Amino acid sequence: xxxxxxxxxxxxxxxxxxxxxxxxxxxxxxxxxxxxxxxxxxxxxxxxxxxxxxxxxxxxxxxxxxxxxxxxxxxxxxxxxxxxxxxxxxxxxxxxxxxxxxxxxxxxxxxxxxxxxxxxxxxxxxxxxxxxxxxxxxxxxxxxxxxxxxxxxxxxxxxxxxxxxxxxxxxxxxxxxxxxxxxxxxxxxxxxxxxxxxxxxxxxxxxxxxxxxxxxxxxxxxxxxxxxxxxxxxxxxxxxxxxxxxxxxxxxxxxxxxxxxxxxxxxxxxxxxxxxxxxxxxxxxxxxxxxxxxxxxxxxxxxxxxxxxxxx
Amino acid sequence: xxxxxxxxxxxxxxxxxxxxxxxxxxxxxxxxxxxxxxxxxxxxxxxxxxxxxxxxxxxxxxxxxxxxxxxxxxxxxxxxxxxxxxxxxxxxxxxxxxxxxxxxxxxxxxxxxxxxxxxxxxxxxxxxxxxxxxxxxxxxxxxxxxxxxxxxxxxxxxxxxxxxxxxxxxxxxxxxxxxxxxxxxxxxxxxxxxxxxxxxxxxxxxxxxxxxxxxxxxxxxxxxxxxxxxxxxxxxxxxxxxxxxxxxxxxxxxxxxxxxxxxxxxxxxxxxxxxxxxxxxxxxxxxxxxxxxxxxxxxxxxxxxxxxxxxx
Numbered sequence: 001x002x003x004x005x006x007x008x009x010x011x012x013x014x015x016x017x018x019x020x021x022x023x024x025x026x027x028x029x030x031x032x033x034x035x036x037x038x039x040x041x042x043x044x045x046x047x048x049x050x051x052x053x054x055x056x057x058x059x060x061x062x063x064x065x066x067x068x069x070x071x072x073x074x075x076x077x078x079x080x081x082x083x084x085x086x087x088x089x090x091x092x093x094x095x096x097x098x099x100x101x102x103x104x105x106x107x108x109x110x111x112x113x114x115x116x117x118x119x120x121x122x123x124x125x126x127x128x129x130x131x132x133x134x135x136x137x138x139x140x141x142x143x144x145x146x147x148x149x150x151x152x153x154x155x156x157x158x159x160x161x162x163x164x165x166x167x168x169x170x171x172x173x174x175x176x177x178x179x180x181x182x183x184x185x186x187x188x189x190x191x192x193x194x195x196x197x198x199x200x201x202x203x204x205x206x207x208x209x210x211x212x213x214x215x216x217x218x219x220x221x222x223x224x225x226x227x228x229x230x231x232x233x234x235x236x237x238x239x240x241x242x243x244x245x246x247x248x249x250x251x252x253x254x255x256x257x258x259x260x261x262x263x264x265x266x267x268x269x270x271x272x273x274x275x276x277x278x279x280x281x282x283x284x285x286x287x288x289x290x291x292x293x294x295x296x297x298x299x300x301x302x303x304x305x306x307x308x309x310x311x312x
Numbered sequence: 313x314x315x316x317x318x319x320x321x322x323x324x325x326x327x328x329x330x331x332x333x334x335x336x337x338x339x340x341x342x343x344x345x346x347x348x349x350x351x352x353x354x355x356x357x358x359x360x361x362x363x364x365x366x367x368x369x370x371x372x373x374x375x376x377x378x379x380x381x382x383x384x385x386x387x388x389x390x391x392x393x394x395x396x397x398x399x400x401x402x403x404x405x406x407x408x409x410x411x412x413x414x415x416x417x418x419x420x421x422x423x424x425x426x427x428x429x430x431x432x433x434x435x436x437x438x439x440x441x442x443x444x445x446x447x448x449x450x451x452x453x454x455x456x457x458x459x460x461x462x463x464x465x466x467x468x469x470x471x472x473x474x475x476x477x478x479x480x481x482x483x484x485x486x487x488x489x490x491x492x493x494x495x496x497x498x499x500x501x502x503x504x505x506x507x508x509x510x511x512x513x514x515x516x517x518x519x520x521x522x523x524x525x526x527x528x529x530x531x532x533x534x535x536x537x538x539x540x541x542x543x544x545x546x547x548x549x550x551x552x553x554x555x556x557x558x559x560x561x562x563x564x565x566x567x568x569x570x571x572x573x574x575x576x577x578x579x580x581x582x583x584x585x586x587x588x589x590x591x592x593x594x595x596x597x598x599x600x601x602x603x604x605x606x607x608x609x610x611x612x613x614x615x616x617x618x619x620x621x622x623x624x
Contacts, residue, residue, distance in 0.1 A: 043582045263619065270584040270615035297524075303582035305624045307536045307575065 007122025007160050008155040014056045016176055021045055021158070023165055025288035028268045031105045033150035033284050036170065044275050045304025047113065050158050050181055050301050051082035055155025058143045059086050069139035074120075074127035076102040077230055078302055079145035084115030095128040095140050095163050099123075105306065131306050143252045146180025155181050159188030169196050169290070172297040175279040176200040176209045176250060177231035178186040179239025181301055186246035196297075199290075200243065200250040201283035203227075203258060208234045209243060209251040227311055230276035230301065252291075258282050259311045265300075272303045275311070316503035319472050322465040326368045329401050331357050333470070335477055340580045345596050346602040350457075350481065350546055352474045355585050355615025362470050362613050363394035363409035363457070365412025370455045371398050379404050386439035388414040389542055391457035391604075396427030408451055409442040415617065420597035448621075457537055458492025459548025467493050471500030474609045475605065480483055481508050484609040487542035487591040488512040488521040488562060491551025494615055498558035508609075511602075512555065512562035513595035515570060520546045521555060522562045539623055542613065563595035563602075571623045572592050577612075587623070589592045 021041045030036055042050035059071055070093030072193050073083050080096045084270075087094035096115040099122035110117055120130040125131060135142050144151065147310050172189055174182045182200050183263060189196040202209050203226040211219040221263040224232040235243065253261075262278035264285075265271060284298070333353045342348055354362035375495050382405030391410045399406035408427040410419060420431055432442040447454050456463065470493075471484060486494040486503055494512050501508040502584035512522050515538040523531040525555070530552050536544040541612055547555065565573075574590035576597075577583060589612040596603050 048582065060490040266584055266619065270360065272578055272584060307578065307622075310619075310622065312619045 001041050003187050006153055007156045007188060007191055011064060011157045011160055014053055014058045014154055014157060017046070017056045017086065018052055019045055020161065022268065023162060024271075026269050028118040029264065029281070032264070035284060035296045037218070037284070038162065038166050038295070038297045039160055039269070040297060040299050041271065042100055042158055043241050043271060043277060043300050044187060045302070045309050047078070047085045048154035048156055048302050048304040049078040049082065051078045051088060053152035054146075054151035054180060054184070055079065055082035055086040055159050056089070056114065057145065058148055058150040059090055059092065061150045062141055066141050067142070070095060071143050072097065072131050072134045072138070073129045073143050073145060074098070075145050076106055078304060080106070080115065081113055082108050083143060084110050084113035088114040088296045093140070095134045095138065097127050097134070099127065108168070111146040121287060127198035128212050144236065146233070147238050149199045149238060152180055152184045152187070152238065152242070155184030156188045158299055159185040159297075160192055163188060163192035163196065166295065166297065166299075167192070167194060168295055169297045170294040171197045171199055171291065173199045173201055173280040173283055175228070175231055175276050175301055176202045176243070177276065178233040179209060179235045179243050181299060186242055186298060190246060196300045197248045197281065198246060200247050200302065202230055202250050202281060203254050204252040204254055206232050210252055212240055213244060213250060227255055228276040228279050230274065231279065251280060251287050253282040255284050257286055261285055263312055272305055273300050274305050277301045277303070316500050318465055318512070319500060319503055322369050322502065323469045323472055325372045326365055326466055326469060329358075329368045329398065330364055330612070332473065332612070336581065336583075338581050339421055339574065341593070342607055344576070345603060347596060347606050347608045348380040348598055349534045349596070350474065350607070350609045352470055352609060352611050353583065354470055355583060355589060355612050357389070359393050359397045360614050360616040361394065362611065363390045364398060364487040365468035365469050366402070366458075366463035366492060366496070367391065367394035367398040367455065368458075370460055370462040371402055371404065371602065373462045374453055376524055379479055381454050382407060384409065384443050384446045384450070384452040385455050385457060386410070386443045387457050390616060392422050392427065393425055394457060396422050396425035400426040401464070404521060405452070407446045407450065409439050409446070411439065415618070441470045443518050456548065458490035458545070459550050461550060464492055464496045464499070464550065464554070467496030467545050468500045470611055471497040472504055475500060475504035478607065478609065479504070479506060480607055480611070481505060483509045483511055483603065484611065485511045485513055485592040485595055486611040487540070487543055487588050488514045489588065490545040491521060491547045491555050493553035493611060494559060495551045495610060498554055502558060509560045510558060511595065513591045514557050514562050514564050514587045515543055515591060516564040516566055518544050519564050522564055524552055525556060525562060527623070536561070540570055540588040540591050543591065563599050565591060565594040565598050569598055573597060575624055584617055585612050586614045586617050
């Protein structure tokens with residue numbers, strides 16, 4: 001298996017369906033951090049997050065027969081919207097299992113992209129049971145939000161685009177939730193970088209990935225109390241292995257550090273990023289000496305923010 | 313006087329000191345408006361607003377002798393910051409007269425750019441007296457925030473850049489405060505457009521420009537109650553004449569329309585614009601039939617927002 005070729009092929013496949021997002025810089029934030037930062041703006045991606053890449057790629061890897069029966073996932077976050085829009089773009093059905101207590105705004109976003117919502121009890125067991133029922137009844141293919149190699153290959157195209165423009169990056173930092181983004185980024189760093197190190201960033205309140213690497217097995221969170229609502233999930237077996245093998249380390253940050261980094265991006269760069277995206281810059285601000293005088297890529301994972309619940 | 317040549321020269325002069333800002337589009341907002349919109353992102357300009365262009369150009373037009381004595385203005389808004397930063401970039405002093413009740417955050421921003429603040433009573437008379445005293449004592453040159461032809465020529469470079477990329481724009485919409493931006497935009501539309509119409513956008517609560525065009529003389533506002541804090545000012549004689557001669561019409565919008573347009577830009581385009589910038593899109597949403605199927609440029613004037621006083 002040639003990972004580099006796989007990512008190049010994934011990139012070609014999804015190209016008609018995604019935005020080639022810009023890479024931007026900020027002199028002010030370079031000064032503050034002491035590093036030279038290159039922000040890959042997946043907040044400008046279609047539907048507002050990198051997940052559009054993985055969702056599109058996973059569907060494109062299905063046979064015509066399977067596509068016709070639709071796809072199904074369970075998610076209350078960006079992946080629900082991504083799979084719905086990716087399916088709509090490709091003219092197929094997306095069944096989205098969402099917990100009954102998911103915010104109306106998220107349900108409406110999924111409906112807006114043509115997703116067919118099935119509500120279930122807000123437990124993981126109920127979600128999985130609902131998704132399995134849809135697989136059985138409709139013949140739809142289950143697409144996992146992150147623990148799926150085709151999703152990860154799609155996500156990897158963001159890092160590829162970043163390294164194609166800046167092949168001399170010393171480090172790339174990405175946030176870690178289920179691990180789908182950082183796994184893809186790590187594959188791209190290996191394939192397209194030149195000794196490019198990948199570092200993960202995680203809220204200390206949900207530091208399951210940090211603890212998983214320390215203990216050598218998948219750990220879980222006892223709380224989901226973080227503003228970075230995209231990073232609450234635990235790793236899957238595929239993402240755990242990729243992170244264990246290809247990610248240098250994980251830096252943990254406090255809620256205050258996340259909010260401060262998010263505000264810095266909003267105020268100085270004049271762009272909207274969601275809290276999960278700000279975690280990567282928070283990690284650099286937290287550990288400046290590790291990044292001093294380095295060329296550092298940052299994947300800004302998304303820009304879907306609830307404006308009625310801003311932290312400032 | 314060849315305006316086109318003047319704007320080209322202004323553009324060359326200020327080039328080393330300003331950003332060539334991006335022009336971005338939004339399929340979603342095109343669908344909503346029924347027009348094809350091109351947003352010129354002066355929110356990404358240095359210090360966060362188009363005023364950096366005019367301030368820089370006005371200083372560059374001074375002789376070396378005059379520059380050495382510094383410049384002075386009275387402003388509590390973006391122009392104060394713009395003149396301070398432009399002066400700092402050119403290695404000269406900027407004296408900024410600000411009302412004593414100006415928010416600390418604005419004073420700190422001016423100080424951050426090296427501006428020398430003189431506080432005065434919060435009246436126009438006190439501001440002008442303070443500025444005159446500084447002119448007399450320091451020999452500093454007064455630079456008016458908008459009613460100055462060199463400031464207007466500097467501002468005009470934003471419209472020039474927009475029309476160089478999209479020479480077939482049917483209309484350009486810009487917000488109207490003191491009229492410095494729209495005057496420059498109108499000059500650029502004449503010089504670089506092909507029958508490109510310029511339309512102003514103004515909050516109905518401070519519709520002095522609309523009334524000035526109707527009455528044929530400069531009108532003032534009896535209230536300054538608008539969220540678009542950059543647009544409270546009345547016109548000057550230079551901007552009044554340019555608007556009267558070169559601006560097709562002014563569309564007025566409510567506070568609710570401004571907030572809705574600002575939210576639409578934040579949510580769908582994932583960029584931070586200040587309320588004054590959103591007034592231009594609000595005008596298009598208010599009068600869709602005038603823009604239907606047209607190619608429309610919008611100058612997003614700035615992105616300096618007080619995050620502690622968001623309208624949503």
